[in-house]
Amino acid sequence: MVLLLLLIVSTSLVSCNVEHEMEGMLTKGAAAQKGKFGPGSLRSYQCPRECTRRCSRTQYHKPCMFFCQKCCRKCLCVPPGYYGNKQVCACYNNWKTKRGGPKCP
Numbered sequence: 238m239v240l241l242l243l244l245i246v247s248t249s250l251v252s253c254n255v256e257h258e259m260e261g262m263l264t265k266g267a268a269a270q271k272g273k274f275g276p277g278s279l280r281s282y283q284c285p286r287e288c289t290r291r292c293s294r295t296q297y298h299k300p301c302m303f304f305c306q307k308c309c310r311k312c313l314c315v316p317p318g319y320y321g322n323k324q325v326c327a328c329y330n331n332w333k334t335k336r337g338g339p340k341c342p
Contacts, residue, residue, distance in 0.1 A: 274325045276314045284309035292342065296317045302311045308332060308341035 279287060284306050292301035309315050312328035323330035323341070332340040 260311040268311060274280055274317050274322075275314060276328055279309065279313045279315065281310055281313070290320060291315050295342070302332050312341075319320070 241340055273315065288302050288305035288309055291305050292298055295301045311332070314326040314329055316322040316325045316329060321327050323339070329341045330339075334340050
């Protein structure tokens with residue numbers, strides 16, 4: 238009976254430690270992603286490469302590259318992925334055209 242109780246307690250302690258370690262790993266991963274794509278995460282010489290990645294799947298490649306590089310030079314960030322995810326880079330997300338539409342692709 239005592240052995241069974243000891244086994245249950247040790248199992249619960251191990252599972253708590255594993256959960257805590259997993260939380261730490263997820264938090265570190267999110268911080269790394271934020272640092273990689275957030276405002277000021279790029280240097281101006283990195284903009285062409287990041288904009289090429291961002292605009293690689295659009296049929297409007299030239300205008301996408303033009304505005305992406307313009308936004309990247311100002312904001313020093315380009316959101317992850319090919320479309321969307323602009324919330325990662327506030328400057329990129331909030332820069333609007335005269336008509337109120339998004340300036341940055």
